[in-house]
Amino acid sequence: MVPTAYYILLSAALFAIGVLGVLVRRNAMVVFMSVELMLNAANLALVTFARERLSVDGQVLVFFVITVAAAEVAVGLALLVAIFRTKRTADVDEVSTLRG
């Protein structure tokens, strides 16, 4: 059996990649995918701990996360399309119209 620490390390690595992606990429689509990466890193951690503790709670929570993520994708992609239609770009730095 694979030790729990491996799963957690993988989860942390995925999460760090996701954070990095959000911080450094300017394409909204990629930022979006990075967010998904973070969500799935969290899912992995949840499933891992659920298995470790022989409890089903974490696995149930993962289903919720997947559901919410699906909804988020729907809204987020719609926003992305709307922004692209008005701005003709998907660069998040170009849509800084709320600048103070």
Next chain:
Amino acid sequence: MLTWLIWLIPLLPLVGFLLNVFFIRQERAAGLVASAMVVASFLVTLVATFILGALPEEERLIQSVAWDWITTGSLYVPFAIMLDPLTAVMTLLVTGVGALIHIYSIGYMHGDPRVVRYFAYLNLFVTMMLFLVMANNMLLLFLGWEGVGLCSFLLIGFWFERKVAAAAAVKAFVVNRIGDAAFILAMLAIFSNFGTLNFYDLEHQGQVVPGFLERIPEIAGLTFGPAWQPIAIATGISFLLLIGASGKSAQVPLFVWLPDAMAGPTPVSALIHAATMVTAGVYMMARTEPLFVASPTTQSWVVWIGALTAFIAGSAAIAQWDIKRVLAYSTVSQLGFMVAACGMGAYVAAIFHLLTHGVFKALLFLGSGSVIHGTHETQDMRKMGGLRTAMPTTFWTYVVGAAALAGVVPLAGFWSKDEILAHAVAYGYWPQLIILFLTSLLTAFYMGRQVALIFYGQQRDHHYHAHESSRVMTVPLVVLAVGAMLAGFLNLPTLFSGMPAAHLLTDWLHPVLHEEAGKFNLMVALLATAGAVGMGYLGWWAYTSNAAKIKVGGKDPAYHYTGDLWDGMEQAWYVDVLYNTVVIAPFRGLGNFLARVFDPQGIDGLVVGVGRLFGWIAGGLRQLQSGYVRTYALVFTMGAVLILGFMLIFAR
């Protein structure tokens, strides 16, 4: 029956006021309704007075409670009016003279665009004045007191397009405030010492509400103030009341508003500023007579204030050119007579003079109004002259009024003034007697002067065509002239032994004022008459024989002899100037400082400064909001890392 009948007296004019305010839009209807209400009120008063007279003397005090006005803690004030002999004579004067002046106003105010409003104000005034004289407690009296003050303000400033009128209205209001403040203090003092504001004991719903006028002995000997100079409570209260009366009744030093009040329509001057409202102070002093009598200190102040007012105003009246200002100063002077009479304890004489003065001064004012009306708004007597042929009725009634004021036998003014002077002799008020006697000489002189200037000689200005006024104006003049001839017989002294006593007024007022009739003093009467006739003739002669020297806009012929003294008299001894320099100028200065320096730099500086500070802070903070999503995400992540790190390291 009287308990409900007396409510009609003030309520009828109130109905007239409400009708005029809410329903009536035509000039004719307004005048008719307003006059009819006051006439009806007068008739009701007559009936009520006769019923009152039929009662035994000790029962002549009818009190009637409408509702409990204020009931809180130990303070109980009913909304209640009363009728007793003193109230009856005042009510008769107010409604009687008021009715005549209402009728006269129909003619005088004809064609004025705001005439409906005028009659509404006039009705409201009569209502308030009736509440003032009929109140059975100090608070209701004060309501009337302020109500007439309000109407006075509204009517002085009736022609508010004229700056002078608006300013005069404000001045009257502000000067009266001083007296009113003292009045309120007096009321508080009365309540704290007696626990009641009612004048007389009142039986209401089976309980006796005490009245303070019957409890004066309770405060005898009580004092307040520092130990080295204790002041009797009675002195304190009555002195405050005296200040209140000085404001309303235009006594030294608060008389300055009355001459300016002449900016209002002339019937208003006749009604409010001669016959009724300004006598409220005298009425109030007569009503609270036991308080004043309890304090000899205040009484000596009262008599001196009255005498000085009489003299100062009498001398000022001589030097005026404005027809109404002469009468205004004359009114102040006569009010001084009344106040002095109160101070000497001659309350009946004061009320007697109040009544006769109310009649003949109303006559004089209405006469002057007729002159002003007939000469197309001319008020400067230098522009008049020779009007007796053009306006005979006005002339004759005016002469009657002037003679009555001067004190010519047997007209009204003689009897009442003589009673005051005789009282001064009988009780040894010698210095005051001399002042009052000199004033009565001045009175005769300025009335002679005025009659000569208006009615004799040649017309000095031909910009107008003088004409007699219409009947609606002359009839009230004739009625008042008859009144001015006969009013003196209300209180005839015993002239010779064997003559039946005719002290009608003294006997009538006996239940209230408990005064015996004074003795007739032949010496005083002869001197006063001789003086009145002599000085009146002198005044008339001086200004008819020198008529050629009077020029429009020129100086008085007497100026040549008196010089600077004349300037002083013309300015009423610079009391107004004194107020201007001592009170108004510093106040203006303070106001200017506040407006020009303190407000823009102090208040505005503070407010604007706070605004700028926040703007500056916000200017710094908004730099944080770059609009770059990734920056926000970075900050968010760093925050999360910081908090998680903190938890990892410290919060085990």
